[in-house]
Amino acid sequence: MRYIRLGSSGLKVSRLALGCMSYGEPGLGTHPWSLPESESLPFVAQALDLGINFFDTANIYSLGTSEEFLGRALRKLTRREDVVVATKVYEKMTDNPLSGGLSRSAILRELDASLQRLGTDYIDLYIVHRWDYETPVEETMEALHDVVRAGKVRYIGASSMHAWQFAKAQHTADLHGWTRFVSMQNHYNLLNREEEREMLPFCRAEGVGVTPWSPLARGLLARPWDTESARTAGDPIQERFYGPTERADRAVAGVVEEIAAERGVPMAQVALAWLLGRPAVTAPLVGATRAVHLQDAVAALDLELEPSEVARLEAPYVPHAVVEYV
Template identity: 90%
Template sequence: MQYVRLGSSGLKVSRLALGCMSYGEPGLGTHPWSLGEDESLPYVAQALDLGINFFDTANIYSLGTSEEFLGRALRKLTRREDVVVATKVYEKMDDNPLSGGLSRSAIHRELDASLRRLGTDYVDLYIVHRWDYDTPVEETMEALHDVVRAGKVRYIGASSMHAWQLAKAQYVADLHGWTRFVSMQNHYNLLNREEERDMLPFCREEGVGVTPWSPLARGRLARPWDTESRRTAGDPIQDRFYGPTERADREVAAAVAEIAAERGVPMAQVALAWMLGRPGITAPVVGATRPHHLTDAVAALGLELDAAETARLEAPYVPHAVVEYV
């Protein structure tokens, strides 16, 4: 395993993060494919055995049970100080009008709830899951600074927003002497490279670590295009992200498959190797619901694509419409 600093912070993380969206009480929330607690535990153990020290979850994943499962697994398997735990805030947890968002009230309430579910007194990285158009960014950034000062959070991160929004948040933090975001968790993979226009250059310039979600495009870069799985059958969001550009996306996936065959490795290794070779990428967030998912991801760290292979992977790409993450 390789370890790097998260952006310009002093926090060292593995070059892969285990995403825990697939772990939680099945049927709760919007992830019907999630694994129960007994099924989830071996993947956390496998990740630790492979040297992964970075674990990513969110309060909304399976309505808090992902946090519960991860917290119990880590307490059983390792020491708290040996791992980096990230969770998120923004989404509504119930129908109460006070639920959700990034107000001072919501941040303090949801952080305390996440800490209880995780069974810890701090999180290493607290991520705003989306941009809150209804709350002044000054209120959000001050509240995040307060929870850092209180010792409940070590670092703060952002996710899925426009580059101008991240720039504004950083400016507000600098203006008031508040805590800055050290990471950006954004949607980036071979099928959606729009972040190369503004977000990725901004993060490199400002020393913000990048931890992309869906590096395998929700599995489309890990298997033949028309292969069905529990995830594809129960994940309508895929059509929103990739439906309008399916023809070109198929060609990208076909290039991944061709190079994987030539190399004698799984498709996932090729797609992850491409991402790990991009400038400024710190640690892609990978999911795992089968043992080979993690071993393939770790193997990608040692797979170096040449310039010709990279060009073949990138050539079929067409611009994608901007997705509003609301």
Template identity: 85%
Template sequence: MKYVRLGSSGLKVSPLALGCMSYGEPQLGMHPWSLPEKESLPFIAQALELGINFFDTANIYSLGSSEEFLGRAVRKLTRREDVVIATKVYEKMHDGPLAGGLSRSAIMREVDASLRRLGTDYIDLYIIHRWDYDTPVEETMEALHDVVKAGKVRYLGASSMHTWQFVKAQYTADLHGWTRFVSMQNHYNLINREEEREMLPYCRAEGVAVTPWSPLARGRLTRPWDERSPRTASDPIQERFYGPTEASDREVAGVVAEIAKERGIPMAQVALAWVLQRPAVVAPVIGATRPHHLTDAAAALDVVLEEEELNRLEAPYVPHSVVEYV
């Protein structure tokens, strides 16, 4: 495994991050397809064996149990200083007027709660999960700066917002001498390329690492289009993201299948190799609920697509409507 810098920071990460949304108590939160702890542990162990040192979770995943699973796995399998743990803040963890958001109150409360669940005294990368329209950006950025200066967080990241919002947050940090974001975790794959318009060029110009989520379009680019998994049946987000453009998306997936057949490799390797070759992309966040998901992802690091193949993959794409990430 060759490790890379997370944008312009000094942090070294594997070029793949293991997303831990799939690991958590199934009866908690909104992910009934998530794996309980005993079934989750082998995937974290397999990732470490492959050289993956970058693990991504969030406070909201299975209402905190994902953080708990990851924290216990790290303590059992490796040394804390050898891994990079990313977690997120924004979503409501309970009912009530103070729940959720990016207020100073919420950030201070939730960073401590995440530290307790992870069983660690610092978070490597603390990510704001969404943009908070109800809190002044100055309040958010100062609170984030304070948790960095307190030693609870090493680096800051952001996720899924409009480019103007991300620029405003970075400008606010610069204006006051506060900590900037070093990464952007956005929705980006072969059937959703809208981030190529503004966000990716901005991140590349500013040295911000891009760590896309759903690089395989929630599995739609890994198998025949009409084949469905248990997650597909219980994941309403899939229809919101991909339903309106199914005809063109199906064409893209068809080309992925053609190239995979020509090369004699799984579709997942082709689709992930395309993401890995995109400018500004540092470490896609991959999900794994079967052992071959991780071995395919690691193998994709060695797949270099030719220009002709890239052109074929990109040709069927049609613009998608903007999806508000709320």
């Protein structure tokens, strides 16, 4: 495993993070394909054995049970000070009108709930899951600064927003001397490269670490295009993200398959090797529901693509419409 600073912060993370959206009580939330606790624990153990020290979850994943599973696994398998735990806030946890968003009230309430579920007294990286159009950014940034000052959070990050929104949040923090975001967790992979226009250059200029989610495009870059899985069969988000550009996306995936065959490696290694080679990327979030998923991800760290292969992978891409992450 290799380790790298998260942006310009002093936090050192593995070059891969284990995304824990796949681990949680299957009957709760919007992820019916998630794994129960007994099946989740081995993946946390495997990640630790492979040198991964960066674990990412969210309060909304399986309505909090992902945090519970991860917290219990880490307490059983390692020391708290040896791992970086990230979780998120924004989504509604109940139907109550006070639930959700990035108000001061919501941040303080949901942070305490996440700490309890994770069984820890601090979060290494606390991430705002989405942009809150209803709460003044000043209120959000001051509340985040306060939880850092209180010692409940070490660093703060953001996820899936427009570049102008991220810039506004950082500027607001600077104006008041508040804590800045050190990371951006965005949608970035070979099938969706729109972040290359504004967000990634801004992150590089500002020293912000980038931890892309869905590096394999919800599995579309990990297997031949028409192959179905339990997740694709019950994943309406996949159609929203990639359905309108299926023809071009299929062509990109086809090149991934060709190069994988030429190299004698799985498709996932090729797609991840491309992403790991992007200059702004710190640590992609890798999901795993089979042992080979993490093995392939770690192997991608040693796969160096030739410039001609990179050009082939990027050539079929066409612009994608902006996805509103609400």
